[in-house]
Amino acid sequence: MENLKCKIQMPIPKSKAQNPKSKIAPAPLLVVGAVAFDSVRTPYGEAENILGGAATYLAVTASWFAPVRIVAVVGEDLGEEHIRVFQDRGIDTAGLVRAPGKTFRWSGEYAGDMNEARTLETQLNVFEQFSPTLPSSYLDSEFVFLGNIDPVLQLHVRRQLPQARLTGLDSMNYWIKGKPEELKKALAEVDILVINETEARMLSGISNLKKAAEVLRKMGPRSLVIKRGEHGVALFSEGGVFFAPAFPLDEVHDPTGAGDSFAGGFMGYLAKAGELSEGHLRRAVIYGSVMASFAVEEFGLSRLLRLTRREIESRFRGFKTLTHFDV
């Protein structure tokens, strides 16, 4: 790993991340993406320089279901109190490396229906030089989620993991437009694509969602999850099509991290389940939706960090009530 000062080594607290109900320990999930400081303004208030980034939301939400290994770069300004956020959730930080300079920073605001952020500023900082060589302790990872970063880096990480059984990938319009060929190469080597509705249409070039899904699945991933914001999620897989609504909330205080929290809950549950059956996939979509619904209730990680298992399971059952009807 070039340009890096030191690796952050932390003891991994046992059992925090594990589900007391499961008989065998779930396989670890490796997540890669940005760790960032976010400044966010919404109609409900604002927050400055709070811990965020795709890898952060992915790791924190997935840690409710399986042990998590994080891969990201941080600057000298990331303090012990931030590292402790990961540590307290039992997240393995062997792949969290510190580089000279400042941590990635993003600021944005949400208005109106808050379905889309308006980015005010992006400072890549240490992220500009990010090209992770994984710690040897990560190389046996079987479950992997490649958060929304340069597809060249996504592929670079994927290729260091010969034992990966299930790899998910997120991307965005920036890479679809800027690096379409690289993204297609990465897509050819993953099992699940998690992507926004608009971006699904952009990447496939097709407006009809069902046809777009067929085209995207032919690019590599056998399962496709299309995130539709307040309209929920659509899953296209070998088992057919599955729709989940978004949980109806009285107030969405901060949508930042909703998509990554979805992906964290989704992939964390699949790592815990250990396989990609249709039943597991559908429940994973619901657990992902549960985690996203909690994420947006407060600014940043606040709500996610004081969740309880009981709250998660209760909202999971709430989703059943939202869609159930008798034939």
Place this chain on the structure above:
Amino acid sequence: MENLKCKIQMPIPKSKAQNPKSKIAPAPLLVVGAVAFDSVRTPYGEAENILGGAATYLAVTASWFAPVRIVAVVGEDLGEEHIRVFQDRGIDTAGLVRAPGKTFRWSGEYAGDMNEARTLETQLNVFEQFSPTLPSSYLDSEFVFLGNIDPVLQLHVRRQLPQARLTGLDSMNYWIKGKPEELKKALAEVDILVINETEARMLSGISNLKKAAEVLRKMGPRSLVIKRGEHGVALFSEGGVFFAPAFPLDEVHDPTGAGDSFAGGFMGYLAKAGELSEGHLRRAVIYGSVMASFAVEEFGLSRLLRLTRREIESRFRGFKTLTHFDV
């Protein structure tokens, strides 16, 4: 009824509209709205001067579930072949009146994701003088759907029906902006509001859908159905919130009439069920979604007129598969 030449009297064929499975005959559903000639252009082709209008789609789709009584005005240009469309579905046309002049005409086109029509031309024609006095044979109607017309007319119809047990109402941005007080008066006298997502936000003045639903339900209707186009339908009622997806189709040839077909299936099923329990409401939402999904498969009424009971029931079960997961 002023300015009307004659009422169109037709024998009502028996049994066509009735469900062979039900033990007692369903109560008739009265629907009011426009009968129109539509000219439509979509990426899949175009059609000129085909039979359409809210009342037409409402009546034809509802007729699969319950006997239907239609209230609308038509011009001298509406031929026997058009009347026969209603007659063949067992629809009572005692409230279909012919006035001097031309039938209401609408032309529009759909592009891109086809979620919204661009209106090219509207000719009100005979509709301008529409102020229906209901035939005496309609006055015992217990189930009523007030299609999207002037709220003054909606209330005028509602007040002629003292025995109405369950009244649904549809509206649109045009009336929300143009006749908000009249619309609120009509809303105070109905049980169910069926409305588009954007219009729900406009009418309530609230962006958050759950809060918007609370405000709208306080205006009168105890149940609220929010139509979200390709994102399905949300039902807000005493029993909580229920979400149904839109059926994923390979091709949407013509979205015209989707909302009215939804409402027709929805209200038709409720008339058949005879009561407003949560279970019936949810199944009604699904049957409405089934009818809307068929409506858009072809231009105008084509698909709806060659449906079979088996196709309807099969797609109903398909909706179960689309949303089912095991807890």
